[in-house]
Amino acid sequence: MPVKPGPPPPIPPLRPPETVRISSANVHKTLTFTQYTDEDKQLPEISTLIKQQLSEPYSIFTYRYFLNQWPQLTFLVYSSGDEDYDGMGKCIGTVVCKLDDHRGSFRGYVAMLVVAPEARKLGLGSMLVERALEVMHEMGADECVLEAESTNIGALKLYENLGFIRDKRLRRYYLSGTDAFRLKLCFPLVDGEDPRTKNRVDEEFI
Numbered sequence: 001m002p003v004k005p006g007p008p009p010p011i012p013p014l015r016p017p018e019t020v021r022i023s024s025a026n027v028h029k030t031l032t033f034t035q036y037t038d039e040d041k042q043l044p045e046i047s048t049l050i051k052q053q054l055s056e057p058y059s060i061f062t063y064r065y066f067l068n069q070w071p072q073l074t075f076l077v078y079s080s081g082d083e084d085y086d087g088m089g090k091c092i093g094t095v096v097c098k099l100d101d102h103r104g105s106f107r108g109y110v111a112m113l114v115v116a117p118e119a120r121k122l123g124l125g126s127m128l129v130e131r132a133l134e135v136m137h138e139m140g141a142d143e144c145v146l147e148a149e150s151t152n153i154g155a156l157k158l159y160e161n162l163g164f165i166r167d168k169r170l171r172r173y174y175l176s177g178t179d180a181f182r183l184k185l186c187f188p189l190v191d192g193e194d195p196r197t198k199n200r201v202d203e204e205f206i
């Protein structure tokens with residue numbers, strides 16, 4: 001039976017800040033994960049990190065497009081062992097995502113992911129993406145996609161560890177001329193229930 005997307009599911013309430021302690025051989029950090037709530041403080045933190053680490057330039061309008069529409073799908077991580085701001089610590093990583101209708105399914109999209117160089121390979125990138133995926137799933141996402149440079153071994157490994165698969169190769173996708181891989185994750189159904197029938201309205205009844 002043909003189905004048409006119904007209204008998107010309600011936005012889940014913001015999560016309280018979450019404190020996580022990580023310890024490895026010579027690194028001990030207290031981390032705080034939070035969702036995006038404050039343009040004055042957090043937009044500059046996000047844009048500074050991203051400008052320093054990603055090859056593609058983004059304008060303030062691109063940041064606002066994502067952050068104002070899907071604040072609950074942007075996570076920041078602060079380290080309180082470092083320089084202190086407002087008692088939260090220094091922002092050392094962020095993930096920025098969205099979720100909207102794509103040809104009749106709810107598709108999440110990871111737009112940006114960055115971890116500061118001094119905090120890499122400690123699991124922070126994975127923890128940021130996991131939290132964004134959890135919220136996407138709560139919001140009824142069927143799948144999540146993103147693009148990663150075909151040469152970005154770290155990012156490809158991170159996403160493949162989380163269950164993403166390579167869906168397509170996009171030739172000369174970046175301004176630099178590098179190819180991208182489109183990566184895709186299909187979410188499992190919630191408790192055996194098909195979110196497509198939960199969130200959509202049969203066309204016959206419209």
Ligand SMILES: CC(C)(COP(=O)(O)OP(=O)(O)OC[C@H]1O[C@@H](n2cnc3c(N)ncnc32)[C@H](O)[C@@H]1OP(=O)(O)O)[C@@H](O)C(=O)NCCC(=O)NCCS
Pocket residue numbers: 053054112113114115116119120121122123124125126127147148149152153154155157158161
């Ligand atoms: C990609 C990036 C976000 C990874 O962050 P991170 O916090 O270091 O990632 P994690 O510690 O969660 O690593 C997850 C997995 O990827 C692997 N990995 C991460 N960086 C790697 C690298 N440079 N080379 C090889 N593997 C790497 C880790 O080993 C880990 O796998 P394992 O658990 O099997 O060892 C970070 O390197 C970064 O900010 N890079 C610059 C921006 C960027 O490329 N963003 C992604 C755009 S698609």
